[in-house]
Amino acid sequence: MLARVLDEARTARVDFRVVGTAAAQLQGVELDAGDIDLLFRDREDLDAFAAAVAQLPLRRGPLYIAESRQYFAELALDGVSVELSTVEWEGGSDAGECVGEGPWLHYRSVRCGRHDVPVVALELRLATEILRRREDRSAALIAHLREHGDRDLLNRALDAAGMAPGDRLATLAAVAS
16 A cells, blocks of 8 residues: 555655554564554645645545644545654654654665655654553564664663663563563
8 A cells, every 4th residue: 555655656755754553564563554654854745745646535634733743634545544744843862753853863764566665763663652552562563673673772762752761671671582
């Protein structure tokens, strides 16, 4: 589905990142993704992308959601939601999944169809899943990061998520074991 959206968006020359569960799935983590989340730096990039895929069914937006401080649009393709958003609040770290410079500095390029797709680093994704208390997803990410993880980046991501030092050490130990 992502390849189909990117085929349609070929005229959009904007920077984005795949975040959320789809980012983990694209990097080989065995998880079910309920949707596809694309993060944009700013509203102009999101608008340009949305204009490039205007022939696809738009379910909502683009609109600003004040409660979450994000600019948002949603496509609906064959029952799959493709969510386009910005996150418009500052982060004090370079290791948040969707806040600050984290997703723009820490990502990997993954092949999807004929596209090289920028996906957020799984260390950042794991911190989000732990913060959201989604143990099943956290366990799958931990297992994957045992072989492919960056311990320093994970430590910074856990710190950026506000994890207590003892819990952070336990997570780092689980990834190291």
